Every structure is written in structure tokens, then in C-alpha cells.
Amino acid sequence: MSSTQPTPVAIVCVGMAGSGKTTFMQRINAHLHTLHQQSPSTTAPPYVVNLDPAVRSVPFESNIDIRDSVNYKEVMKQYNLGPNGGILTSLNLFSTKIDQVMGLLEKRCLPSKQPPPQTTDTTTPPKSLPSHILLDTPGQIEVFVWSASGQILLSSLASSFPTVLAYIIDTPRTTASTSTFMSNMLYAISILYKTRLPMILVFNKTDVKDEGEAVEWMRDFEAFQAALRAEEEEVEMRGGSGGAGYMGSLLNSMSLVLEEFYNALSVVGVSSMTGDGVERFFEAVEGKRQEFEREYQPELERRRRDMDGMKAEMREKEVRRMMGDMGVSSKAKGTGKYAKSGNGGRIAKEGPETVSDVEEMEADEDDGLEDPDHEMGTGMEEEDDVEFEESLKKRYEDALKASGGPAATVKSAEYIRRTQG
Numbered sequence: 001m002s003s004t005q006p007t008p009v010a011i012v013c014v015g016m017a018g019s020g021k022t023t024f025m026q027r028i029n030a031h032l033h034t035l036h037q038q039s040p041s042t043t044a045p046p047y048v049v050n051l052d053p054a055v056r057s058v059p060f061e062s063n064i065d066i067r068d069s070v071n072y073k074e075v076m077k078q079y080n081l082g083p084n085g086g087i088l089t090s091l092n093l094f095s096t097k098i099d100q101v102m103g104l105l106e107k108r109c110l111p112s113k114q115p116p117p118q119t120t121d122t123t124t125p126p127k128s129l130p131s132h133i134l135l136d137t138p139g140q141i142e143v144f145v146w147s148a149s150g151q152i153l154l155s156s157l158a159s160s161f162p163t164v165l166a167y168i169i170d171t172p173r174t175t176a177s178t179s180t181f182m183s184n185m186l187y188a189i190s191i192l193y194k195t196r197l198p199m200i201l202v203f204n205k206t207d208v209k210d211e212g213e214a215v216e217w218m219r220d221f222e223a224f225q226a227a228l229r230a231e232e233e234e235v236e237m238r239g240g241s242g243g244a245g246y247m248g249s250l251l252n253s254m255s256l257v258l259e260e261f262y263n264a265l266s267v268v269g270v271s272s273m274t275g276d277g278v279e280r281f282f283e284a285v286e287g288k289r290q291e292f293e294r295e296y297q298p299e300l301e302r303r304r305r306d307m308d309g310m311k312a313e314m315r316e317k318e319v320r321r322m323m324g325d326m327g328v329s330s331k332a333k334g335t336g337k338y339a340k341s342g343n344g345g346r347i348a349k350e351g352p353e354t355v356s357d358v359e360e361m362e363a364d365e366d367d368g369l370e371d372p373d374h375e376m377g378t379g380m381e382e383e384d385d386v387e388f389e390e391s392l393k394k395r396y397e398d399a400l401k402a403s404g405g406p407a408a409t410v411k412s413a414e415y416i417r418r419t420q421g
């Protein structure tokens with residue numbers, strides 16, 4: 001079964017505090033558990049990850065919980081931080097374990113790369129895999145979306161699984177006024193731009209107020225402008241300014257500009273309380289998974305290739321820089337600042353850079369010593385030096401590759417020192 005099962009979709013739930021994110025997670029988790037119970041051989045229960053370090057208790061069981069590896073209260077105390085700083089630092093600490101987290105997710109949710117053991121037992125079906133990975137995020141949405149660790153977590157996830165954002169919206173509160181609605185939409189856009197992942201807008205709490213008005217405001221800007229005018233008139237009647245100034249015209253123009261953005265989104269109304277709309281949500285997830293594979297994956301791969309290219313370029317630069325440094329430090333080979341101009345095109349005599357350089361230079365001047373290579377120049381040295389530099393360059397490159405990039409300069413320097421004896 002597992003070999004024919006599609007890769008599970010990762011659903012990352014984001015939303016403002018109080019939007020009903022946790023209740024929504026609980027609802028979709030319960031839905032997937034029911035599907036599993038109905039057909040245990042085709043799909044495993046969802047794999048659940050809690051990324052909210054500050055949550056006291058979650059009404060569902062998590063397979064990976066940030067709270068198991070980071071103690072949020074302790075982090076706040078130790079680093080003397082407030083609540084948001086505590087969440088951010090906890091996420092940072094957790095993201096340092098991203099390799100382990102991804103290893104675990106891949107092990108549990110992707111088909112095994114090893115061939116299944118040869119067995120004559122045909123009665124036991126192969127183990128099924130989860131169809132979805134659910135991730136709950138901190139209510140302080142900005143801490144997750146705009147932090148480096150949030151980015152690391154999201155991009156690592158998207159590099160192994162089709163990843164979809166579910167942006168949960170408190171429908172009754174958001175449609176209470178056009179300005180609240182617009183603020184929430186702008187927030188959703190900024191997340192879309194930042195994460196560059198497909199997004200589903202989940203209008204939650206439809207048992208209190210359905211999503212009809214919100215969807216109308218999104219699809220028909222004239223309806224939004226009519227609602228805006230009605231609001232202004234109401235305020236004017238109460239003796240206020242009606243926001244007729246910049247606010248009204250800003251919201252007006254915004255509604256026109258946002259049309260393109262709205263077209264990129266899937267919209268569903270859900271009641272996490274009653275379970276209404278949950279099937280429609282999963283249909284939207286399937287649509288977004290296809291969109292991810294069609295549009296986002298090639299873009300992700302292109303970005304990854306660019307990154308690899310950049311890394312290779314940086315490695316090359318680093319090698320050149322270190323070769324330059326070698327010119328400073330390889331006095332023994334006559335390739336340093338003591339080398340005279342014309343010695344194989346290497347660096348000419350330069351000013352001292354450190355106190356010990358000054359002492360050495362003074363000592364040399366006192367002795368009236370010449371560069372030994374230069375004195376004994378036969379022409380052979382130049383060839384030797386080219387060979388020497390070539391072999392060094394190769395060793396630098398090998399060292400840099402082995403250590404994963406220019407960040408490992410110190411390590412590489414040690415390596416060179418060691419190999420030079």
C-alpha cells in the first residue's frame with residue numbers, strides 16, 4: 001500500500017490568537033482519525049506536530065511536541081525574557097534540532113527506502129502511512145512567520161512534503177467591520193508573500209456567522225465598497241467623521257488591488273465546533289497539494305539550485321581568499337610578504353599586519369637577509385610553487401567541501417596546518 005500512497009500533505013495551521021486554531025486542529029485531527037478507523041489498511045492516523053511551546057494543554061495527542069524538547073518557562077527565566085521572546089527563543093532552540101525532526105517525519109511518513117523484507121506471509125498488508133501531517137503553531141503568529149526559525153522549519157518541511165498553510169480566521173469578529181476584514185486579509189497576504197506556500201483561508205466559527213459575507217467581499221469589490229459606504233454613513237449619522245478621509249479611500253483602492261490575491265486563495269467556511277465544512281476543507285487541501293506540486297515545487301527546486309550555486313561560488317571565493325592568506329603566512333616557502341616582486345607572480349612585500357610581523361621584519365632587516373628562494377632562483381622554484389599552490393588549493397577545496405562550506409574556515413585552517421605537518 002505504502003508505495004502507491006501519495007506523499008502526505010503537511011497542513012500548517014496559522015491564525016491570530018483566539019481564531020480557533022487549536023479547536024480547528026482538534027477537529028481535523030478527529031476527522032482523519034475517523035477515516036483511519038473506517039479503513040485502517042489504507043491510511044494511518046495523521047502525524048501531529050505541536051510547535052507552540054507556550055500552550056498549557058492541547059486537546060489532542062502530538063507525535064512531536066516542542067514542549068518535550070524545550071521548557072518555555074525555563075527559557076524565559078534563564079534568558080530573562082518576556083512571553084514573546086520566550087516563544088521565539090524556544091523556537092530557535094527547537095530549530096537547531098530540525099535534522100532530527102525531519103528525520104523522524106520522513107521515517108514515519110514516507111515509504112521506507114529499504115526494500116521490504118522477503119516474506120511468505122501474504123495475510124498481513126504492508127504498513128499504511130499517514131495521509132496528512134498536522135502542525136499547530138504559536139498563537140503569536142508573527143513570532144512564527146517572521147522568525148528565522150519559523151522559516152527554517154517551514155522550508156525544511158516543504159523540501160520533503162507538499163506543504164499547505166491553513167490561515168484560520170474568526171469569521172464573526174473579522175466581518176464585524178470592513179477595516180477589520182481588510183486588516184486580516186492584508187495579514188494573510190503578508191504571510192503568503194513571506195512563506196511562498198499555497199494557502200487556504202479557513203473562515204472558522206460558521207455556526208455563529210457563516211462565511212457568505214466575507215466571500216462576497218472578496219469576490220465582488222462592489223459589494224465590499226457598498227458595505228464600506230454603509231459603515232461610513234452609519235458613523236456619520238452618529239455624528240462621527242465616517243472615516244471619509246484616507247481610511248475610506250485606502251480601503252476602496254485596496255479592495256481593487258486585492259482581487260488578484262484573492263484569486264490565488266482557496267476559501268472554505270468551517271465550524272470547528274460542529275464539524276461543518278471539514279470535508280470541503282480537505283478537498284481544498286487536495287487542490288492545494290496539486291498546486292504545490294505544479295507550481296511551488298519547481299520554484300523551490302530552482303531556489304535550492306540557486307543556493308547550491310551560491311554556496312559553490314562562496315567556496316571558490318573562500319579558497320581564493322585563503323590562497324591569498326597563504327601568501328602572508330608561508331614565509332618558509334618564500335611566498336609570503338617577504339617575497340620580492342616577480343617571484344612567480346606572488347604577493348610583493350607589504351607592511352606588517354601584526355606585532356609579530358613587525359618583530360620578524362625588523363629581525364630580517366637587521367640580518368640583512370634576502371629571500372632565500374629569490375637568491376637561489378633557478379626557475380625551477382616557480383614550477384614547484386605552482387605545483388605546491390595547486391595541491392594546496394585542492395586540499396583547501398577538499399577541506400571546505402568536507403566541512404560543508406566557508407563557515408568552516410577555522411576547521412579548514414586547522415586541516416591545512418595538520419596536513420602541512
Ligand SMILES: Nc1nc2c(ncn2[C@@H]2O[C@H](COP(=O)(O)OP(=O)(O)OP(=O)(O)O)[C@@H](O)[C@H]2O)c(=O)[nH]1
Pocket residue numbers: 015016017018019020021022023024138139140204205206207208270271272273274
Ligand atoms: N462558536 C464557535 N466557537 C469556536 C469555534 N472554534 C473555536 N471556538 C472558540 O474560540 C475560542 C478560541 O479557540 P482556540 O481554539 O483556543 O483558539 P486559538 O486560536 O488556538 O487560540 P490561542 O490558543 O490563543 O492561539 C474558544 O473559546 C473556542 O471554544 C467554532 O467553530 N465555533
